[in-house]
Amino acid sequence: MHTPLLASLLALSAAGLSAQPLASKYAPAAHKVTLATTFVDWDALPPRTTPVGLSRGVFDNPTPTLEKFEMHITSLRPGMASHPVHHHPWEEMLLIKEGDVEVSINGIKHRAGPGYLIFFASHDPHNLTNVGTTLATYYVINFYTDRVHTVPDKPASEQNVPGMFASAVIDCDGAKPTPTKTGSRVTLIDSPTLTFERLGSHITTLNPGQGSAPDIVDNGDELFIVKQGELGVAVNGIGCLMHAGSFFYCAPNDKRTLRNMGAGPASYQVIKIISAKSPKMPAAAS
Numbered sequence: 001m002h003t004p005l006l007a008s009l010l011a012l013s014a015a016g017l018s019a020q021p022l023a024s025k026y027a028p029a030a031h032k033v034t035l036a037t038t039f040v041d042w043d044a045l046p047p048r049t050t051p052v053g054l055s056r057g058v059f060d061n062p063t064p065t066l067e068k069f070e071m072h073i074t075s076l077r078p079g080m081a082s083h084p085v086h087h088h089p090w091e092e093m094l095l096i097k098e099g100d101v102e103v104s105i106n107g108i109k110h111r112a113g114p115g116y117l118i119f120f121a122s123h124d125p126h127n128l129t130n131v132g133t134t135l136a137t138y139y140v141i142n143f144y145t146d147r148v149h150t151v152p153d154k155p156a157s158e159q160n161v162p163g164m165f166a167s168a169v170i171d172c173d174g175a176k177p178t179p180t181k182t183g184s185r186v187t188l189i190d191s192p193t194l195t196f197e198r199l200g201s202h203i204t205t206l207n208p209g210q211g212s213a214p215d216i217v218d219n220g221d222e223l224f225i226v227k228q229g230e231l232g233v234a235v236n237g238i239g240c241l242m243h244a245g246s247f248f249y250c251a252p253n254d255k256r257t258l259r260n261m262g263a264g265p266a267s268y269q270v271i272k273i274i275s276a277k278s279p280k281m282p283a284a285a286s
Contacts, residue, residue, distance in 0.1 A: 021125035024088040029068035035061035037235045042245035052080035065277040070142040076130035087125045089148040094118040099136025102129045105167045115173035121156035122194040124167045145275040147195040165191035182210035198274040205267040211259030219279045220272040222250040229266025232259045
């Protein structure tokens with residue numbers, strides 16, 4: 001049986017017409033408790049069966065500085081699409097864990113595979129389809145700032161505001177790393193967007209036995225995703241051993257230390273958001 005929406009889309013297709021992108025409605029955070037720094041083990045996430053594959057729910061909470069942070073993980077069966085082409089005011093990121101996908105942004109299609117980061121700017125129409133022969137699994141990351149209520153109801157591509165990061169499909173693993181004393185680093189994004197004062201993403205690789213500086217403090221809302229190896233993480237003195245696929249949310253100004261606990265390289269990707277409510281960084285000592 002077809003739903004009314006699907007029937008309408010099929011009718012448009014049969015008539016040789018293009019369906020208009022659907023506007024996705026804003027929903028307040030499902031959970032009212034403010035999200036604190038939280039470690040998530042990939043193996044502890046129970047999958048839920050959906051019509052197109054599997055879904056793993058993670059976060060849907062306010063944070064100390066954001067109206068809400070919503071994150072889930074989708075696994076699409078071959079040939080399945082995430083949803084009809086739609087758009088929304090908040091800006092969204094997908095990080096591909098495994099599989100081959102085709103991403104549609106503003107009517108233009110892009111191929112992406114493991115390690116790709118996809119950014120959907122405000123109101124740009126988009127969706128994703130599994131074009132491979134196995135499950136396609138990806139992290140879905142939505143940070144909501146106050147600006148989602150005031151951003152113009154017009155695709156970011158048409159607004160074309162100078163200096164704002166546009167929708168993009170980024171081959172993170174193909175980016176050239178810069179060597180550091182402890183391993184390497186790749187800077188992928190460092191820019192304002194229509195709803196973020198600044199969006200940042202980088203990949204850090206630590207050589208065996210190496211670690212970050214102790215008790216690093218940052219004013220952004222940050223998501224750390226372990227890409228490879230075994231990573232020991234301590235936040236405000238509380239430690240956790242993390243492996244590939246696992247991740248943690250780090251609240252602004254929490255003290256964190258990371259160390260490679262394995263015999264091979266350990267790498268992790270950071271996605272960082274600065275909003276109008278982010279605490280100000282202390283002035284550097286002269």
